[in-house]
Amino acid sequence: MKSSRFDATVLTLGFAFLYIPIIILVVYSFNASKLVTVWGGFSLQWYRTMWSNQGLMDAAWVTARVGVISATIGTVLGTLAALALVRFTRFHGRMLFSGMIYAPLVMPEVITGLSLLLLFVAVGIDRGFWTVVIAHTTFTMCYVAIVVQSRLLTFDLSLEEAALDLGCPPVKTFFKITLPLIFPAVIAGWMLAFTLSLDDLVIASFTTGPGATTLPIKIYSQVRLGVTPEINAICTILIGLVTIGVIIASISTKQTEMRRIRDEHVAARGTT
Amino acid sequence: MAKSLGPVKRKFSPWADPSAVPFIRFENITKRFGTFTAVDNLTLDIYEREFFSLLGPSGCGKTTLMRMLAGFEEPTEGRILLQGKDISGVPPYRRPTNMMFQSYALFPHMTVEKNVAFGLEQDNLPKGEVAARVEEMLKLVKLEQFAKRKPNQLSGGQRQRVALARSLAKRPKVLLLDEPLGALDKKLREETQFELMDLQTKLGLTFLIVTHDQEEAMTVSDRIAVMDKGLIMQVATPAEIYEAPNSRYVADFIGDINILEGTVTSTDSALGMPGSVRIDCDGIAVSVEQECQAVKGDKVAFAVRPEKVRISPDQPADISANAVYGEVWDIGYLGDFSVFLVKLADGRVVRAAQANVSRLVDRPITFGDMVWLTWPLDAGLVLTR
Numbered sequence A: 001m002k003s004s005r006f007d008a009t010v011l012t013l014g015f016a017f018l019y020i021p022i023i024i025l026v027v028y029s030f031n032a033s034k035l036v037t038v039w040g041g042f043s044l045q046w047y048r049t050m051w052s053n054q055g056l057m058d059a060a061w062v063t064a065r066v067g068v069i070s071a072t073i074g075t076v077l078g079t080l081a082a083l084a085l086v087r088f089t090r091f092h093g094r095m096l097f098s099g100m101i102y103a104p105l106v107m108p109e110v111i112t113g114l115s116l117l118l119l120f121v122a123v124g125i126d127r128g129f130w131t132v133v134i135a136h137t138t139f140t141m142c143y144v145a146i147v148v149q150s151r152l153l154t155f156d157l158s159l160e161e162a163a164l165d166l167g168c169p170p171v172k173t174f175f176k177i178t179l180p181l182i183f184p185a186v187i188a189g190w191m192l193a194f195t196l197s198l199d200d201l202v203i204a205s206f207t208t209g210p211g212a213t214t215l216p217i218k219i220y221s222q223v224r225l226g227v228t229p230e231i232n233a234i235c236t237i238l239i240g241l242v243t244i245g246v247i248i249a250s251i252s253t254k255q256t257e258m259r260r261i262r263d264e265h266v267a268a269r270g271t272t
Numbered sequence B: 001m002a003k004s005l006g007p008v009k010r011k012f013s014p015w016a017d018p019s020a021v022p023f024i025r026f027e028n029i030t031k032r033f034g035t036f037t038a039v040d041n042l043t044l045d046i047y048e049r050e051f052f053s054l055l056g057p058s059g060c061g062k063t064t065l066m067r068m069l070a071g072f073e074e075p076t077e078g079r080i081l082l083q084g085k086d087i088s089g090v091p092p093y094r095r096p097t098n099m100m101f102q103s104y105a106l107f108p109h110m111t112v113e114k115n116v117a118f119g120l121e122q123d124n125l126p127k128g129e130v131a132a133r134v135e136e137m138l139k140l141v142k143l144e145q146f147a148k149r150k151p152n153q154l155s156g157g158q159r160q161r162v163a164l165a166r167s168l169a170k171r172p173k174v175l176l177l178d179e180p181l182g183a184l185d186k187k188l189r190e191e192t193q194f195e196l197m198d199l200q201t202k203l204g205l206t207f208l209i210v211t212h213d214q215e216e217a218m219t220v221s222d223r224i225a226v227m228d229k230g231l232i233m234q235v236a237t238p239a240e241i242y243e244a245p246n247s248r249y250v251a252d253f254i255g256d257i258n259i260l261e262g263t264v265t266s267t268d269s270a271l272g273m274p275g276s277v278r279i280d281c282d283g284i285a286v287s288v289e290q291e292c293q294a295v296k297g298d299k300v301a302f303a304v305r306p307e308k309v310r311i312s313p314d315q316p317a318d319i320s321a322n323a324v325y326g327e328v329w330d331i332g333y334l335g336d337f338s339v340f341l342v343k344l345a346d347g348r349v350v351r352a353a354q355a356n357v358s359r360l361v362d363r364p365i366t367f368g369d370m371v372w373l374t375w376p377l378d379a380g381l382v383l384t385r
């Protein structure tokens, strides 16, 4: 009994530690007062003024576009990389490449950002929207590759062989058999890539240029001048988006699981 | 009239015709995985319209052989000819073979119907024709009412039947079946066996089948290859494999058999009978009528199937050869047959099987009875390998 009360306390403290800062942020986004630390009653005014804050809105739009484009390119490249690493087991240095795909995960972002910056300068590309997209693609690609790779490792190769055997050429087999079956992993990879891109401050600040300020950069620079309730409002919206994403993802996996269980019940009954 | 080994099932024996061209030819095929040799310098001819079985213990290379024919593995050495043409380098999707996988490999995201239609759709057949063929196939495997289900909504046996229907749907020139009926119950399995044979003769297809069930291989095959560790031990008709195995390995692997090791004491002329061999099996004198390469002094094995051994409490008239005396040590009742394990004085066990031809027996043989086992001259075999 005693130990369970102890457990409950630890759990509460742990979650409080995690969520109280976020709750404070959300609560103050509904603050009527302009002073962030003084509660002046409930109001939605910051959500209204937020929309007319052109700088903030531009930054949000840039971030959304960077996120969608880099996540999409990163997902395509990451999936291809995963396929290459899992399927072509015979090329030399496969181990090296498998290991190298993890490097960007552990590499300090400052170094990734700096090296990309050096690359863009050396090649002579003007920094701006597309350099951020390229930078985000390079690092989100690795995450996608890892997610898809782990799915491919459990993929039953005889399914592809069966398709080939029935006269389906390899590329068509990929689109008709492999891709539909690994699709949940690909989507998960895309979501991960998109959130990572949405979230990134360091790499974006190294690689961005005029006219391509992303939301994290904008927020960061504004906060240095003092936190405004508008920032709280847009952050609350971001939190809301991420939460909805997580909920949808978990519901869909739960449903897949439920369907599987139901199918097995049907199978058990349908035995002839 | 010439004697024959067993009943003649159908008049089909292209392998006996030297001018016949094999449909499939494995020519000195070797397959290595790293340093492990899965198939070892194997040569095998299979003829058009033949129903050919591969039998052998687990891991002897049956699936590997099939995968090489289907195009999933390239032979390390040797070549495979299909209708006289070397098919090495031809990708699986251009080979006129279809395979039923040991693991079924059904597409989990497609319904039963879609699974079966998949191969037909690759040939761009008109929709109506595809639907008709799918229906026909599902009827064959008795799964019409399951057409709209996904594979994971089916039982193991049902899945196996979907896999069978899918591989048959395209009516390939060569159908490769890797343990096609393993998950079916006995009755359905027998039904499907006969349906397969029927289909094969009707459509004129060539079947290559892997099975662990010897009875099944005997039932369906024109010829059987017995394999061991990547080698072919014998290729012959079911009756030949059973009645005239060429080695201890094949004799022991197929069915039930008594094997006694011994030495040839005399052959042929000495006995005055053409093709007769006398063997001394550590005190048991055995006489066999058989064409045989062994000469006096050779170490050979004598083999006789239990159902050819007669069991009786009475001493036979002639006990100079092919008669042993012992105690009934165990009895296996199988319904149609009873198997008696008889222990000889020196501890060796010889099995005799008796068909239970009548329901009631006057003088039943029971545990501890002393009995005589006898067999005729042409019942046993001399195995030199």
Ligand SMILES: Nc1ncnc2c1ncn2[C@@H]1O[C@H](COP(=O)(O)OP(=O)(O)OP(=O)(O)O)[C@@H](O)[C@H]1O
Binding pocket: B033, B036, B038, B056, B057, B058, B059, B060, B061, B062, B063, B064, B065, B102
């Ligand atoms: N891809 C592979 N890599 C390494 N070894 C392999 C591979 N495929 C098969 N083998 C080995 O080759 C041998 C023959 O395998 P195969 O699958 O042909 O056996 P099988 O006769 O079909 O056995 P079973 O009756 O159990 O299905 C086995 O010892 C197996 O371990």
Ligand SMILES: [Mg+2]
Binding pocket: B062, B063, B064, B102, B178
């Ligand atoms: Mg096998």
